[in-house]
Amino acid sequence: MSIVKELSCSYCGAPISFEPGEIIATCKYCGYTVVIETGKAFTFEHSMLLNKYNLEQIEEPVKGWMSSGFLKPADLAKKSKITEKALMYLPFWIISVEAESTYKGIFERVSPPLVKEGEIAKKYDWLVLARKATKFPTREYDVPLEGKVPYDFRKIEGFAKVLNSEIDRDEAVEIAKQQIVEHHHFLAQQDVDKIIEMKNEIKIGQTVYLHAPIWFIKYEYKGEIYNLWLDGTTGTIIKGDIPTAKFRIF
Numbered sequence: 114m115s116i117v118k119e120l121s122c123s124y125c126g127a128p129i130s131f132e133p134g135e136i137i138a139t140c141k142y143c144g145y146t147v148v149i150e151t152g153k154a155f156t157f158e159h160s161m162l163l164n165k166y167n168l169e170q171i172e173e174p175v176k177g178w179m180s181s182g183f184l185k186p187a188d189l190a191k192k193s194k195i196t197e198k199a200l201m202y203l204p205f206w207i208i209s210v211e212a213e214s215t216y217k218g219i220f221e222r223v224s225p226p227l228v229k230e231g232e233i234a235k236k237y238d239w240l241v242l243a244r245k246a247t248k249f250p251t252r253e254y255d256v257p258l259e260g261k262v263p264y265d266f267r268k269i270e271g272f273a274k275v276l277n278s279e280i281d282r283d284e285a286v287e288i289a290k291q292q293i294v295e296h297h298h299f300l301a302q303q304d305v306d307k308i309i310e311m312k313n314e315i316k317i318g319q320t321v322y323l324h325a326p327i328w329f330i331k332y333e334y335k336g337e338i339y340n341l342w343l344d345g346t347t348g349t350i351i352k353g354d355i356p357t358a359k360f361r362i363f
């Protein structure tokens with residue numbers, strides 16, 4: 114069991130509770146965001162995305178997803194039951210990045226093999242989940258950034274949970290850099306078979322701390338429980354577990 118600690122909000126005086134490992138906490142009564150270790154105000158931009166669904170409405174995109182797509186059992190929407198619906202505001206760091214990679218490699222699909230050079234230059238708003246053990250398919254989440262507004266605690270539904278950050282800005286930047294290098298490595302491998310040399314130049318721009326509304330849904334189908342993640346801003350399914358068809362062999 115985790116021990117919950119408390120500090121008092123220096124803006125409204127209310128207690129702000131946090132758990133071990135959390136680094137940045139937000140007061141649920143006034144929205145004040147504090148760096149736990151120093152007790153000082155958080156200085157980066159703190160934004161949020163708005164949730165557009167209530168507990169009843171969220172069933173509609175879930176049912177829609179269940180009844181479409183040929184990979185799913187035909188009776189999925191009819192036979193499944195939603196057993197859990199939870200709205201969570203997950204913390205993310207969004208790091209604006211200009212990344213340039215140059216590489217040299219061997220193209221082996223011709224004879225004799227060729228030495229080839231290439232360049233990858235891209236701009237990203239790279240998303241880093243600010244939680245360490247929370248299960249969430251970050252790479253599959255196409256964050257609808259155009260809808261971001263300054264964080265406003267009054268927009269948080271009473272039944273929703275807001276998670277604090279366990280990762281500070283510098284750590285998030287390091288994670289982003291590492292993931293971008295891996296991603297460019299992957300892209301270069303589409304062009305050459307063996308990479309001999311690769312240089313990466315990563316320029317970090319603005320960083321934003323963002324709370325995004327994510328619905329966690331659990332549903333039951335033929336005695337098994339499956340998970341679903343939905344974007345509360347758009348109703349899009351981020352990822353859903355699909356029951357695999359079981360064939361009975363006689």
Ligand SMILES: [Zn+2]
Pocket residue numbers: 122123124125126127140141142143144145
């Ligand atoms: Zn407060």
